[in-house]
Amino acid sequence: MPLTPASSISAAPGNPRDALIDRVQRAVNDVSYPAHPGTLIDAATQEHADPEVLEALRRLPDEAFGNFSEVSALIVAGLDARALPRREVPG
Template structure:
């Protein structure tokens, strides 16, 4: 079994989309820990959870701010 993603696989190639799907229903502003809990409740995979763990520990005002943080890791 390979771990690389392909365009025919189930997972999107965009980590921002993966993270935002995992954060569906999150209330903002939100701190890193509440974002992680929301992602876990939504069944996020280990890769998404790791991206959230790697975020700076701060308050996030919007989904866009979370995406910016994910992009800066």
């Protein structure tokens, strides 16, 4: 079921993470849930989504998502995990 404007996530100016989630949501807005990543990627491709949106969708695990909130939560978790500084392991 497509999300309505009232349920959309608004991007905060200057916040790249929120801006990405907003672009992903617009790219997959017409998808019916539950949906797998392949369905989301196909929809985003048809909407001519930018490469960053497509990459975020490609990083999702191969499972059915019940709604866009589940999709966005995993995208944000992935972004946060990649943003963590790597610690050197003593060798």
